[in-house]
Amino acid sequence: MEEQQTPxxxxxxxxxTMGLAALAITYIAYFIDSSLLASFWMLLVALVIFFGLIIYFGKQYRSEIGGFMSFGTAFNFSFVALVVSGIISLIGQILLYQVIDPSLPQVLTDLTVEKSLEMMESFGQNPDSLPPSALDEIRNNTAASFSVGGQLKNFAFGLIFYAIIALILAAILKKRDKSLDY
Known part of the structure; x- marks a missing residue:
């Protein structure tokens, strides 16, 4: 009998696979137009793709283990897949921002700050009313997020996000064997 893999x-x-897909999307967007990397739509498309991929792979794993999967098993599978994907994506982004195009973080910082100010305007707040020190702080914090340390810190905080996503995915992927109910 074939031994089953753990989650x-x-x-x-x-x-x-998901990490390499994330890198492919990131690098394709970079080569098309680097401003896409600061786009909300890019983030939304990536989330939809990754939800679809993890559900596909999760259903595939569920069928491999007999067609049923507990919530805990589904959570472990989803969380580990997201963490592995995140590590690969992190390495690729560090290479992109620090080695391939060291000027990219400044470009993305400027775009992100500009979009933040536009969002403030859309909510009715005048960005000109902010003190210059607040604008400098926003710019410095945004720029720091593209450094190696900032990316590692963001990944650490991202683990919380991965856990929340894994909980949602586990609820979708779990399937109980109702024949065991008495």
Whole structure:
């Protein structure tokens, strides 16, 4: 009889696939127009793709283990796949921002600050009413998020986001064997 993989083992390959897909999307967007990397729509498209991929891989794993999966197993599978994907994506982004195009963080900082000010205007607040020190702080914090340390810190905070996403995905992927109910 073939030995079943644990959720941790089974999540490695999908995580690598999702991480490489994230890198491909990031680098394609960069080569098309680097301003896409600061776009809300880019983030939304990436989220939809990753939800679709993890659900696909999760259903595939569920069928491999007999067609049923507990919430805990589904959570472990989803979380590990997201973390592996995040690590690969992190490495690729560090390479992009620090090695391939070291000027990109400044471009993205400027775009992000500009979009933040536009959003403030759309909510009725006048960005000119902000003191210059507040604008400098926004700019410095945004620029710091593109440094290696900032990216590592963002990844650490991202683990909380991954856990929340994994909880949602686990609720979608779980399937109980009702024949075991008495």
């Amino acid at each position: 941790f083992q089974a999540a490695i390959k999908p995580g690598i």
